[in-house]
Amino acid sequence: MKSNIKLVPLAGEHLKQVQQIEKQAHSHPWSESLIADINSRGAFHHVMIVDEQVVGYFYAQNIVGEVTLLNIAVNPSCQGSGYGKWLLESFIDLCSANRAESIWLEVRQSNNRAINLYNDAGFNEVDRRVDYYPSANGKEDAIIMSYIIF
Template sequence: MSLTILPLNENHLDQVWLIEKQAHSHPWSNKMIRDVNSRGACHHVLVEGEQILGYFYAQNIVGEVTLLNIAVNPMYQGKGYGRKLIDAFIEMCESLGAESAWLEVRESNAKAFDLYESMGFNEVDRRRNYYPTTNGKEDAIIMSYIFF
């Protein structure tokens, strides 16, 4: 079967919610996952057949696109699917005529930081003590990608 990136729809939400709970130490709420019609929403899933392998949630506000959430099912991590999702995110931004793309990543998530950096994102700032951890807080690294 081939991999496909599709716009997220209501039929995907149960699988997305399961992945969200498995993939993140501090997952979004089920309500947030199911809010697919928020302002500027452009959410997508990576599917193989009927199986969702991963997803991203993004928001496009006046040419500035923010990657709000991204995850790959832990059973499929390490196979390049995160890179495919970021590729799709960047392509989507280009097709929307975006001027810039933004994201933030936990400072402890070195794999994600390295992936984003390898895809052309640059660290521009930090939100100190932003994310909760099991024993305190950690910084959010803010990264941007500028389209020319």
């Protein structure tokens, strides 16, 4: 992993790179209109920049100290290099610095790499939404996870 990494608020100039990563990284990517909605209620969206290129991003919503991680991804060509861990840890640090009390997310049950990353970071499974996500074989559960900040 390179040492010249920075986390900056998502801006319009990042959208094209974010859309490209979104399409490559997710089996069911967000629409371009969702990606472009950078000023949504409680917007807490950031990009990870390496060598002036967007390598990863997260979309989150901060509503009265409860943060929901809506979307997170690292360019597939950069996965396995520690960028996901750096991005998630930076996200948690940013939530703490903004006095959030908790973080919530949901993840596809088949996304073992993400589940392991979240578990390693201190998230706990709290519930499931049965048959929530579309999948190649029908539907799959969403695992709801939380992280308490004190």
